[in-house]
Amino acid sequence: MSGHSGAPVTIHPVKDKNDRREFVELAFRLNRGDPAWVPPLKGEVFDLLTPGKNPWYEHGKAQQFLARRSGRTVGRISAHIDELALAQPVEQGMGPGTGNWGLLEAEDEEVAQALLVTAEDWLRSQGMQRALGPLSISIWDEPGLLIEGFDEPPTIMLGHNSPLYRPWIENSGYRPVKQLKNFAVDIVDGFPPLVNRIVAAGEKNARIRIRRVDKRQFDAEARLIMGILNDAWSDNWGFVPLTDSEIAHVGKKLKDIVFEDLIRVAELDGEPVAFMIVLPNINELLIDMDGSLLPFNWARLLWWLRKPKSRTLRVPLMGVVKKLQNSRMASTLAFMMIEFIRRDAVRDYGAERGDIGWVLDDNQGMNAVAEAIDARVNRVYQIYDKPLA
Structure with a gap:
């Protein structure tokens, strides 16, 4: 992860295929040095993000964002709302007013915080009162941030992320609500x-x-x-x-x-x-x-x-x-x-x-x-x- 050069971070909504390609490619660039990171098949990630390819969009809406600094893409995040999750009882974790974010990748903490603020603003603009994450779009995709077990590659359908993300997210005012364990x-x-x-x-x-x-x-x-x-x-x-x-x-x-x-x-x-x-x-x-x-x-x-x-x-x-x-x-x-x-x-x-x-x-x-x-x-x-x- 590189330090920042003092240049400002700007956030851009993902609008077209080129933006989407950048969104997918960034994860490869930022994680390439991690021996435990398993590169997903790019076609699968594109499908996850694309209405018409992913049936989640029949009951959900999402907006992806890219962070740029000095013309380079340095971060990404997805903000999303699932109508079926909004209809769940509050005591089960989702419920009315709860939006989600996920697919966060960032070069440094400044980028991560700017992306989280942008995702929260988007959720607020859609009437949400609470942000719950990270979820890679749906709770059925890749839920949660890895906080223990960084040494070995994950098995199929398990996520992997940099250990740096935990303090960045917690410094942005997030508190843990649930842990998911793998045995x-x-x-x-x-x-x-x-x-x-x-x-x-x-x-x-x-x-x-x-x-x-x-x-x-x-x-x-x-x-x-x-x-x-x-x-x-x-x-x-x-x-x-x-x-x-x-x-x-x-x-x-x-x-x-x-x-x-x-x-x-x-x-x-x-x-x-x-x-x-x-x-x-x-x-x-x-x-x-x-x-x-x-x-x-x-x-x-x-x-x-x-x-x-x-x-x-x-x-x-x-x-x-x-x-x-x-x-x-x-x-x-x-x-x-x-x-x-x-x-x-x-x-x-x-x-x-x-x-x-x-x-x-x-x-x-x-x-x-x-x-x-x-x-x-x-x-x-x-x-x-x-x-x-």
């Missing part, structure tokens, strides 16, 4: 005896069936899983429901990295009541692709996707329907899905480690599951807010 667990040798006993008892229970997803019925399976998700997570802090078009979009995006033996649906008395999604860590490949599939990276990617060998697998989502939560059945189903996938992952993908996250700091059920399988916290993300009065 790492060694999976080669299996889980502690207690977990194995619970799984063995579950396997004898005729009411329970744990099945793989059927990729030939991909759209129906995606709808089924996201239906459980919308129910399972509906009381969680920060929850915003996924719309049908977002579910279809997520399905399309993940279709190539979805493997039948890494996703399980649990049925109780024939009714689907829980699911667990595990993804191979494509970041192991992306880290040296510099954001582009050209000229030869697409061939590497396709080859890898045929049968990925992935040292780490990530569990981005699991859920149990609300009516079973906090029951012994819920933890039995969770342990069974985790163990069944673990066996296949070690045997067929060469996996050594699982990553489970994000887990809300007050999600007692998931924290207890993580503890029972001897998982340790390896990354912590923090979400902040600030009144805009």
Whole structure:
């Protein structure tokens, strides 16, 4: 990060394709020296920012800004408002009057503060009374600022940022409201005896069936899983429901990295009541692709996707329907899905480690599951807010 030259910082709204390209490229320039930063595929970032490509814009609006100094782009931020988040109950973290910001990158603190002030002004102009961030557009994209776990590259769908951003944000009047944890667990040798006993008892229970997803019925399976998700997570802090078009979009995006033996649906008395999604860590490949599939990276990617060998697998989502939560059945189903996938992952993908996250700091059920399988916290993300009065 370079010091500033005394020249003033000016802020410009992103207006066209060229601005958007600058917005995307800046992250590459500022993070290139960080060995743990995984360059995203630029096409994916463009899609995230583009109405018509990202169905979030069907219920949200956003304005991106660039910071310039002496003609150079030195920072960026996105300010955004999600109509579905505004409709949530206040005690769940979002609610009326709460706007968001995210995708912050800045060369120094002066730039960061100027960008935050601009995002807050935009939110205020839209009638917002509180700013909550960072969120990379939606709570379902990359929520939170990394505050612990800078040493190793993140796994798929986890964010990474400079450790300098935390003091810059806190000096701008933001206070922490929620932490999201990511757990790492060694999976080669299996889980502690207690977990194995619970799984063995579950396997004898005729009411329970744990099945793989059927990729030939991909759209129906995606709808089924996201239906459980919308129910399972509906009381969680920060929850915003996924719309049908977002579910279809997520399905399309993940279709190539979805493997039948890494996703399980649990049925109780024939009714689907829980699911667990595990993804191979494509970041192991992306880290040296510099954001582009050209000229030869697409061939590497396709080859890898045929049968990925992935040292780490990530569990981005699991859920149990609300009516079973906090029951012994819920933890039995969770342990069974985790163990069944673990066996296949070690045997067929060469996996050594699982990553489970994000887990809300007050999600007692998931924290207890993580503890029972001897998982340790390896990354912590923090979400902040600030009144805009």
